[in-house]
Structures are given as C-alpha cells and as structure tokens.
Amino acid sequence: MKARKVKGLEPRGTLADNAERIVRVRLDELQSFIPKALDPDEVTALHDMRIAAKRLRYVLEVTAESCFGPYAATALKRTKELQDLLGEIHDCDVQLPRVMERMEELRAADARTARERAPRDADDLDPKYATRTASARAWRGLETMAIYIKARRELLFERFLELWTRLERDGFRARLVFAASERPEPVTPASQDGNGARARAAVQSRAASR
Amino acid sequence: MAKARDIEGLQADMPFEKAAAATVAVRAEELFEQSENVLDTTDIERVHDMRVASRRLRAVLEIYAPCFPGDQFKPLLREVKDLADALGERRDPDVLLDRLATLEAALPKANAPGIEAFAAPVREEQQRGNETLAAALERAERTNLKGRLALLAASAVEPSDEEVPEAAEAAVAALASDDGESERPTGDGAARA
Numbered sequence: 498m499k500a501r502k503v504k505g506l507e508p509r510g511t512l513a514d515n516a517e518r519i520v521r522v523r524l525d526e527l528q529s530f531i532p533k534a535l536d537p538d539e540v541t542a543l544h545d546m547r548i549a550a551k552r553l554r555y556v557l558e559v560t561a562e563s564c565f566g567p568y569a570a571t572a573l574k575r576t577k578e579l580q581d582l583l584g585e586i587h588d589c590d591v592q593l594p595r596v597m598e599r600m601e602e603l604r605a606a607d608a609r610t611a612r613e614r615a616p617r618d619a620d621d622l623d624p625k626y627a628t629r630t631a632s633a634r635a636w637r638g639l640e641t642m643a644i645y646i647k648a649r650r651e652l653l654f655e656r657f658l659e660l661w662t663r664l665e666r667d668g669f670r671a672r673l674v675f676a677a678s679e680r681p682e683p684v685t686p687a688s689q690d691g692n693g694a695r696a697r698a699a700v701q702s703r704a705a706s707r
Numbered sequence: 708m709a710k711a712r713d714i715e716g717l718q719a720d721m722p723f724e725k726a727a728a729a730t731v732a733v734r735a736e737e738l739f740e741q742s743e744n745v746l747d748t749t750d751i752e753r754v755h756d757m758r759v760a761s762r763r764l765r766a767v768l769e770i771y772a773p774c775f776p777g778d779q780f781k782p783l784l785r786e787v788k789d790l791a792d793a794l795g796e797r798r799d800p801d802v803l804l805d806r807l808a809t810l811e812a813a814l815p816k817a818n819a820p821g822i823e824a825f826a827a828p829v830r831e832e833q834q835r836g837n838e839t840l841a842a843a844l845e846r847a848e849r850t851n852l853k854g855r856l857a858l859l860a861a862s863a864v865e866p867s868d869e870e871v872p873e874a875a876e877a878a879v880a881a882l883a884s885d886d887g888e889s890e891r892p893t894g895d896g897a898a899r900a
Contacts, residue, residue, distance in 0.1 A: 500769065508774040508863070512726040513719035519770060555766030558711065559730060564719040592803070599825050638821015641814060680719050 498545040500552055501526050513564035516556065517677045520565075523553040524673060527576075535661070537654045540590050547583035550576055566679030568672045575664060582657050589650035596643045603632035603639075709756045711763055712737055724863045727771035732860035734764040738790075739853045745794075746841055748833060751801040754840070758794040764856075765791055774863040783859055786852055793843035797836035800829050 503522045506515050530546035533539050554576040561569035607630035614626040664670075714730050741757035744750060768775075768784050804826060811822045847853070 506723070506773045508724040508727070509722055511720050512717070512723050515723040516770075552766070552769075555763070556770055558763075559714075559717075559767060559770060563717045596825060599828070603824060632824060634820040635824035636821060638814070638818035638823075639825060640821070641818050642810065642822065642825060645810070 498548045512560065513680055516560035516564045519556045520553070520560070520677045521674065523549065523556055524670060527553055528670060531661070535658065537651070543583060543657075544587050544590070547580055547587055550580035550583060554580055564677075564680070566676035566681075568676035572669065572673040572676065575669060579657075579660060579664070582653060582660060586650060586653045586657060589646050589653065593643060593646045593650070596639060596646065600636075600639050600643070603635060607632050709737075709741065709759065723771070724774040727767075727774035727863040728860050730767045731764070731771060731863070732857060734760070734767050735853065735856035735860060738764050738856075742844065745797075745844070746837055748801070748837060751798075751805060754794060754797050754801060758791065758798050761787065761791040761794055771863065775859055776862055779855075779859050779862060783852075783855060786847070786850075787856075790843050790847055790852070793836075793840045797833065797840045800833035800836055803829050804833060 501522050503519050505518055527546065527549040530542050530549065533542040534546045536542075554573065557569060557573040557576060561573045607627070610630050611622065611626040615622050712733055714726075714733050716729065717726055738757065738760040741753070741760045743753070745754045745757050747753060765784070765787050768780070768787060772780060772784075807822050807826045807829070811819055814822070
C-alpha cells in the first residue's frame with residue numbers, strides 16, 4: 498500500500514510542526530480502513546491497516562517523546578499493539594493457504610503413486626493402492642495445522658475487534674491529535690557567556706568570605 | 708530485539724532538516740552494526756535485529772524525505788528497501804520454522820510427520836533467502852552503501868548552515884576513514900529537491 502503524501506513539510510520548519518503534520522496524515526490513513534477492516538473477510542484491508550499502523554508507529558517512535566504531549570507515548574504503545582495483532586492475523590492469512598497448498602501437492606503426489614501402483618490393464622483402481630503412500634503419515638499433522646491456524650485467526654480477529662473498540666472508547670484518535678499539537682517545555686540551553694558559572698563562582702566566593 | 712538508539716539532542720523546536728541529518732546518520736550506523744553473523748541460520752536473532760534496523764532506517768528516510776536532495780535520496784531509499792526485502796526473504800522462513808518447532812513441541816507426536824512435510828520446503832526457502840541476503844550484503848559492501856548513507860544524512864544540512872549536527876559530522880568522518888576499495892560517491896552536495 499502506497500503511503501499518502503504529506504503536504505506542506507518544511508525542512509527549515511521545526512521538527513515538531515512537521516512531525517505533527519505526518520502524524521495527522523498517518524492517523525487518517527489508519528482510520529480510513531474502518532469500517533472495512535472490521536469485516537474478518539477483508540484480508541487486504543486488514544493487511545493495509547497493519548501497514549498504516551506500522552507507518553504511524555515509526556513516526557511516533559521518532560517523535561513522541563521529544564515533540565509531543567504525554568499521550569503520544571501511550572499512543573505509540575497502542576499503535577504497536579495494533580500492528581502486532583494485525584501482523585499475527587496477516588501471518589494466519591498467509592500460512593493457511595500455504596498449508597492447504599502443501600496438502601494439495603502431497604495429495605497429488607500420492608494420487609500419482611496410487612495410479613502407478615495399479616496394473617496397466619486394470620478396469621478400476623483398487624482402494625488398497627491409495628494406502629501407505631509416501632505422505633500417509635503427514636495428513637494428521639497438516640490437518641491439525643490447518644485447523645489450528647483457522648481457529649487462531651478467528652480468535653485473533655476477535656481480539657482485534659476488542660482492541661479497536663477499546664481504542665475508540667478511549668478516544669485514541671482525538672487524544673493523539675491533541676498530543677501532537679502539544680509541545681514539551683523547551684530545554685533551556687546553557688548561556689554562551691557562562692552566566693551560570695559566574696553566578697556559581699560568586700555564590701562560592703561569598704560563602705568563603707563569611 | 709535491539710532497542711533503537713536515542714538520537715542525542717533531538718528537540719521539538721530544532722529544524723526538521725537537522726533532525727533528519729542526526730536521525731538518519733544514527734539509524735544508518737545501527738543497520739551496519741547489526742550485520743555481523745546474519746548469514747548464520749542457527750542464530751535467527753541476528754537477521755531479525757538487522758531487519759528491524761533496516762525498517763527503522765527506511766522509516767526515518769521516508770519521514771525526512773523532503774530534507775534530502777532527491778537525486779541522492781531516491782536511489783538510496785530504493786537500495787535500503789532492496790536490502791530490507793533481502794532480509795525479509797531470510798527472516799520470513801526463519802520465523803515460520805521457529806513457529807513450526809514450537810507447534811510440534813506442543814502437539815502429540817503423531818502430528819510430527821505432517822509438520823515436517825510442511826517444514827521441508829520452508830527450509831529450502833530459508834536457504835534461498837540466505838543466498839539472496841548474502842548477495843545483498845555483498846552489494847551493499849561493494850557499493851559502500853554505509854558511506855553513501857552517511858553522506859546523504861549530512862546533505863540534509865546545507866553547507867552554509869552554521870551548526871552541523873554532531874552525528875552527521877561523525878558520519879562524514881566515518882566515510883572518510885573507510886578503506887579506498889569501495890566506489891565513492893561524488894558527494895558534492897547537490898541542490899535540494
């Protein structure tokens with residue numbers, strides 16, 4: 498999924514102002530997959546939402562602490578949680594077809610074996626030729642894997658719905674937009690003419706003379 | 708997973724371009740720090756750490772894109788993506804094999820032949836991924852990707868700027884101290900895109 502372009506970034510502008518623009522766009526991007534991604538069959542929307550969460554996470558990773566208000570750090574954690582969960586769902590979506598494909602490959606190979614076992618002039622295939630094939634012992638494990646991945650995907654999707662509901666209930670979006678508009682107290686740089694050192698020396702000198 | 712190094716001196720009110728120079732320099736260094744022993748398939752955490760570092764670098768390159776001269780930035784971003792993809796080709800089968808081992812350990816023994824039947828082609832994929840990664844690392848070394856990234860980081864700050872971030876200065880110094888076998892970029896500070 499191609500990232501949305503962030504308009505108005507200014508290299509000479511401040512880090513926080515530019516980062517705020519990026520966060521807003523990435524947050525909109527994430528939100529744009531709702532309600533589509535709330536449908537468990539929308540595999541592509543779920544995958545794209547994961548990418549959007551990843552993009553938001555990375556910009557927060559760089560800027561949350563130094564640029565924004567306190568909620569940004571919490572939002573970073575929530576975004577990572579969301580990305581991880583969507584990542585696990587995506588893994589299931591990738592793995593289940595692979596297991597099925599592997600079963601199909603082995604099934605086809607075993608069927609070839611069974612066919613080759615039959616005499617050339619056989620009118621029909623004796624069922625005994627379909628037993629004790631090379632993959633006969635593999636079916637149980639493969640079926641278990643397929644069942645496991647399918648059930649795990651369902652469970653993880655329920656967790657995703659719960660997490661998204663919680664984020665909405667907690668005002669994740671609005672709070673992050675607000676936090677991105679807040680600026681931390683600027684760090685006061687040491688004065689170049691050494692005022693601090695002079696002031697300390699003066700205090701020490703007064704103390705010594707007492 | 709290796710924790711991302713803090714970017715020293717990063718502040719809300721600093722210019723975006725200076726943050727770009729400092730951040731990209733550090734994230735690029737981190738990437739190459741993680742490159743040791745990544746081709747060892749018995750220690751899958753090595754490639755994981757390098758992949759995470761490549762993702763972090765790619766992310767900051769994309770975040771700070773407007774700060775870099777386009778003619779240098781675009782090909783370098785492409786190269787970083789290619790390296791990240793190569794790391795992914797090794798990492799994906801690593802993860803799957805690790806999960807299969809965990810699954811096998813948790814299930815009754817009768818399931819083992821099926822899990823093994825699934826794992827066999829994944830192992831071949833891991834091997835192919837390792838070859839792809841080896842070629843990508845060799846290419847990165849040969850074309851001095853590390854040095855060119857250091858130069859790119861430094862290019863975010865115009866030469867006329869009074870203060871060049873320390874990390875960018877260090878990155879340029881590191882490039883200068885590299886051995887002379889690599890192809891060197893011209894690094895003439897092309898105009899900002």
